[in-house]
Structure formats: structure tokens, C-alpha cells
Amino acid sequence: MHEIVFYRDINGNNPIEEFLDSLLAKDAQKVTWTLRLFEDLDILPRTYFKKLENTDEIWEVRTRIGSNSYRLLCFLHKNGLVILTNGFQKKTQKTPRNEIKLAETRKRDWLRRNG
Numbered sequence: 842m843h844e845i846v847f848y849r850d851i852n853g854n855n856p857i858e859e860f861l862d863s864l865l866a867k868d869a870q871k872v873t874w875t876l877r878l879f880e881d882l883d884i885l886p887r888t889y890f891k892k893l894e895n896t897d898e899i900w901e902v903r904t905r906i907g908s909n910s911y912r913l914l915c916f917l918h919k920n921g922l923v924i925l926t927n928g929f930q931k932k933t934q935k936t937p938r939n940e941i942k943l944a945e946t947r948k949r950d951w952l953r954r955n956g
Contacts, residue, residue: 843879843921848947851954856947857913860928868906872913872928875904879923893936897945899926901936912936914944924951 847857861869875889879902893899893914902913902925910931915923926947929940 843923845876845879846922846924848924848926848951850947850950856927857925860913864911868909868911871906872902872904872911875902876913876925893941896941897948899941899944899948912940914940916944916948918952924948926951 847855849855861872864872878886878889889903891901891903893901898916900915900917900923902915904911904913911928912931913925913928914936915925918924926944927940929937
């Protein structure tokens with residue numbers, strides 16, 4: 842079992858919530874369904890969860906809806922916490938480096954403020 846936490850910056854902005862709000866309702870529902878798997882399952886299928894290579898322990902939550910692919914980047918913390926840092930629609934084979942860098946920056950910020 843995992844607990845999902847949405848990253849908030851120092852001003853209280855919530856980029857994950859903003860990303861979900863930007864999606865069509867049916868797409869947001871599917872992404873939310875994928876997140877519920879994290880809360881319900883101990884072992885997550887690679888179809889939905891994958892560690893990104895050459896990163897600071899950044900993982901991606903993967904959702905596919907028709908021809909659209911959505912990714913939420915996250916990191917794992919103690920006691921089963923999954924901290925979601927940013928989301929985007931994936932349009933290329935590789936995860937954009939700027940999205941990975943953003944996730945790593947937000948990870949450092951979250952850890953500095955929350956331990």
C-alpha cells in the first residue's frame with residue numbers, strides 16, 4: 842500500500858492538481874484510476890510504474906488513453922509515500938529531460954522542507 846502526496850511549492854501551488862484540472866474529464870478520471878492502483882496494490886505493474894534511468898530516483902506513473910500518453914513524475918519516500926511532482930502529456934518516445942530536471946528540483950525542495 843502506498844500513500845500519494847501531491848507536491849506543493851513554498852507558495853502552496855499544486856502542479857499536479859493544476860495538471861489534472863487541465864485534462865478532459867475522462868482523461869483525468871483514467872489518470873486518477875491509475876493513481877488508485879498505487880493506493881491499493883503492494884506491487885505495481887511496470888505498465889503503470891517505471892523507474893527512469895540516469896535520474897535521482899525519479900519514477901513515472903504511466904497512463905495511456907487511446908493515442909494519448911500521460912505521465913506523472915514522482916519519487917518514493919519512507920513509509921510508502923509517493924510524492925507526485927509534475928505531470929505532462931508525453932508526445933515523444935523519451936521522457937523530456939526538462940520534465941525530469943523539474944521533478945528532481947521539486948524532489949530536493951520537498952525533502953528540504955519535509956525531511
